[in-house]
Amino acid sequence: MSDASMIIVDDVRKTYRDGLFRRQKVEALKGVSFDVKRGEVFGLLGPNGAGKTTLIKILLGIVRKTGGQATLLGRPAGERAGRQRVGYLPEGHRIPQHLNGNTALEYYGSLSGLSMSQIRQRRPESLATVGLAEWGKMSVKKYSKGMLQRLGLAQAMLHNPDLLILDEPTDGVDPVGRAEMREILAQLKGQGKSIFLNSHMLQEVELVCDRVAILHKGKLRHVGDVKDITTLSGAETEFLLEGAEETIRGIIDKAAVLSWSGAGENRFQVGLRISAQPDVDRTVDQLRKAGISICRMTPRKLTLEEAFLQLIQTQTDDQSGNEQPTEITSFGAES
Numbered sequence: 117m118s119d120a121s122m123i124i125v126d127d128v129r130k131t132y133r134d135g136l137f138r139r140q141k142v143e144a145l146k147g148v149s150f151d152v153k154r155g156e157v158f159g160l161l162g163p164n165g166a167g168k169t170t171l172i173k174i175l176l177g178i179v180r181k182t183g184g185q186a187t188l189l190g191r192p193a194g195e196r197a198g199r200q201r202v203g204y205l206p207e208g209h210r211i212p213q214h215l216n217g218n219t220a221l222e223y224y225g226s227l228s229g230l231s232m233s234q235i236r237q238r239r240p241e242s243l244a245t246v247g248l249a250e251w252g253k254m255s256v257k258k259y260s261k262g263m264l265q266r267l268g269l270a271q272a273m274l275h276n277p278d279l280l281i282l283d284e285p286t287d288g289v290d291p292v293g294r295a296e297m298r299e300i301l302a303q304l305k306g307q308g309k310s311i312f313l314n315s316h317m318l319q320e321v322e323l324v325c326d327r328v329a330i331l332h333k334g335k336l337r338h339v340g341d342v343k344d345i346t347t348l349s350g351a352e353t354e355f356l357l358e359g360a361e362e363t364i365r366g367i368i369d370k371a372a373v374l375s376w377s378g379a380g381e382n383r384f385q386v387g388l389r390i391s392a393q394p395d396v397d398r399t400v401d402q403l404r405k406a407g408i409s410i411c412r413m414t415p416r417k418l419t420l421e422e423a424f425l426q427l428i429q430t431q432t433d434d435q436s437g438n439e440q441p442t443e444i445t446s447f448g449a450e451s
């Protein structure tokens with residue numbers, strides 16, 4: 117792992133002990149490894165109970181890991197020196213209702229050890245970055261959910277950290293608020309900040325993240341570039357074909373048909389779940405050999421949501437006990 121890594125997670129394990137006499141074991145993380153590089157926006161994804169919050173809490177030293185190694189800005193996770201350069205927005209944070217934007221930043225800034233003069237010096241810039249420059253004197257009771265999340269982000273940025281850890285930053289925020297949050301995150305990335313975010317909003321993640329890790333039941337299922345995940349096998353190719361329906365149906369793999377519709381006399385719009393080049397080539401060769409005209413052929417990328425669901429579904433069905441995360445080259449091919 118390189119020096120440029122802001123976060124390194126290496127075979128991290130966490131077992132909670134629960135129930136009567138703490139006899140019940142919950143394996144929340146079963147050996148998770150990845151790293152987050154300087155300057156990237158990295159998304160941690162996974163269904164409920166996957167272990168995302170546990171991992172964030174281990175990084176921040178809120179929860180103690182059972183095994184493995186985790187470092188934050190080159191220091192062991194939980195150590196003060198690393199944590200001081202991190203800004204954290206917790207999931208579902210609540211800002212006391214008697215505060216306004218300015219006093220909220222005073223409250224949180226002093227909790228994280230800043231002096232009042234440091235807070236007052238940094239506050240205007242933090243509020244301006246999140247688009248709340250005019251709202252400092254307004255009671256937080258008047259803030260929308262999106263504004264509260266942005267104020268939470270201003271709080272996380274107040275001490276000018278190198279790394280931001282954001283747990284569900286757009287939870288409960290409407291589409292306009294989410295677009296605003298995306299813009300702010302892009303701006304922060306432009307300023308060289310590294311961002312590690314945990315979100316259920318896969319459309320958001322697709323728009324904002326460079327790379328993602330997918331956790332499922334405490335195991336890392338996949339780690340890689342968003343653009344690679346959405347263009348890998350499992351994606352669809354749409355054909356506009358002209359020729360006898362019977363001939364076309366005889367050639368194409370029935371199991372790969374995602375959609376079929378008529379588009380005029382002897383013309384058919386056919387969506388096939390194929391994107392690997394050899395499979396596309398073979399289909400094209402067979403169609404041409406049978407005298408079918410290929411009027412149009414359009415590859416369609418998966419959305420991150422489709423890729424995520426497919427991956428989780430594939431691995432839920434996997435009875436092989438394979439513990440390895442999918443390699444980027446074999447995504448969707450693994451069973």
Ligand SMILES: Nc1ncnc2c1ncn2[C@@H]1O[C@H](COP(=O)(O)OP(=O)(O)OP(=O)(O)O)[C@@H](O)[C@H]1O
Binds near residue numbers: 132133164165168170
């Ligand atoms: N303090 C705890 N004691 C016992 N079990 C816990 C504790 N915290 C979490 N767990 C369990 O560990 C597993 C992972 O939980 P975690 O909250 O990390 O998942 P998550 O991916 O963040 O889920 P969500 O998206 O719902 O927030 C779950 O089975 C959860 O019930």
